[in-house]
Amino acid sequence: MGIRHKRAVQQSRQTSSATASRIYSRKNVSRYSERARKRRRGKIIRRSIVCTLLIMLITAGSAVALWFNSIVARLNDAGIITDELRAVLVDSDVAREPFYMLLLGTDGRPGEDTYRTDSIILARIDATTQQVTLISIPRDTKVEYKGSTMKINAVFTYGQMDDGNGAEEMVEAVNELCGVQISEYAEINFSGMETLIDAVGGIDLYIPEGDAVEGDEHLSVDVPSGQQHLDGEHALAFARSRYLYADGDYTRMRHQRMVLGALADKILNSLDVSTIPAILDSLADMVHTSLSVNDIIALVNAMRGMDTDSMYSANIPSWAGDDTYIDGQSYVFVYEDALREMMERVDAGEDPQGPQTMGEGGDSSATIGDLSENSSSDWSNGTATTSDDAEAESTESE
Known part of the structure; x- marks a missing residue:
């Protein structure tokens, strides 16, 4: 029988101090507890950081939402953009189909309940073709409102007296006068226009010889002729002056379309779109519109790169004189047949071939670019030349 050797007992591996501290035993209670506390503190710190970041994001998001909603609420002021107004406006997809928009310039100030319209422009906008037509309506135009004869800007005032807001009544009056269906509405007061022009950094405008604003006692600044960079105050003066010109209010309407x-x-071709919400925020108490902020941004994006000199320009076919007085009050009378024919062209997206001063129009065209090439006296004397005339002459010479 061989000798049986006793197997040596394998000694257990010594546990490292780092490992020992992670293993609970009676010998390392303190080390285990300390490590557990560190783990808990680490989790608490991580959770606190995550919660703080979430709170910051939620707070920032809420602040942005509140800011954005504040802009919308002020732009779409429920005291002006009422349910009654929206009921008379027709639906449209402003970035994808042509639509009509009524633009009013007023002398109102924030907080005032009653004010007057100084500028009335019907705009047809087609973002798909980047074509805009601006049709000015003299504020003294004779219309019928609730069985009474009055000036069209008085409709706005009477509307305010009836229900505290004249926007709905003005839309209905212009719809009836021009035979259109208006989709959108905007009004801006004088201070708002001045602030808007300053907010975009001013505008560049060529002012024809003879159209300078010099010595108008109703205004506080002069505006010289020639190429000008205008701030809000000077642009507004140019758009409001009328006493210096032979055809008075018709020149003022041309100047308003030029501005x-x-x-x-400036907005479509030079402005950073990302600045629009901030600009709207600064203007929201002075500009009111049925357009949403999203619609405004979509429209600007769709129209970017547009040649604004090619915008069609006209006023409604009309006249004023000794034969346009009623009960001692001067009115502007409309050439109704000429207006109907012009609006048929406008509705088709064509050149309106409308007048730029008193008269019926229908035999020539003009764009915004043409307005800077002719003075007030050129238009009133019938000696103005347009790009359409130049093209006709070129065709004849060929």
Whole structure:
């Protein structure tokens, strides 16, 4: 029998101090507890950081939402953009189909309940073709409102007296006068226009010889002729002056369309779209519109790169004189047949071939660019030349 050797007992591996601290035993209670406390503190810190970041994101998101909603609420002021107004506006997809928009310039100030319209422009906008037509309506135009004869800007005032808001009544009056269906509405007061032009950094405008604003006692600044960079105050003076010109209010309406064209050029071709919400925030107490902020941004994006000089320009076919007085009050009378024919062209997206001063129009065209090439006296004397005339002459010479 061989000798049986006793198997040596394998000694257990010594546990490292780091490992021992992770293993609970009676010998390392303190080390285990300390490590557990560190783990708990680490989890608490991580959770606190995550919760703080979430709270910051939620708070920032809420603040942005509140800010955005504040802009919308002020732009779409329920005291002006009422349910009654929206009921008379027709639906449209402003970035994808042509639509009509009524633009009013007023002398109102924030907080005032009653004010007057100084500028009335019907705009047809087609973002799909980047074509805009601006049709001015003299504020003294004779219309019928609830069985009474009055000036069209008085409709706005009477509307305010009836229900505290004249927007709905003005839309209905212009719909009836021009035979259209208006989809959107906007009004801006004088201070708002001045602030808007300053907010976009001013506008560039060529002012024809003879159209300078010099010595108008109703205004506080002069505006010289030639190429000008205008701030809000000077642009507003140019758009409001009428006593210096032979055809008075018709020149003022042309100047208003020129200012709108220059403003459109600045917004569509020079302005960073991301700045629009901040600009709207600064203007929201002075500008009111049925358009949403999203619609405004979509429309600007769709129209970017547009040649604003090619915007069609006209006023409604009309006249004023000794034969347009009623009960001692001067009115502007409309050439109704000429207006109907012009609006048929406008509705088709064509050149309106409308007048730029008193008269019926129908035999020539003009764009915003043409307005800067002719003075007030050129238009009133019938000696104005347009790009359409130049093209006709070129065709004849060929």
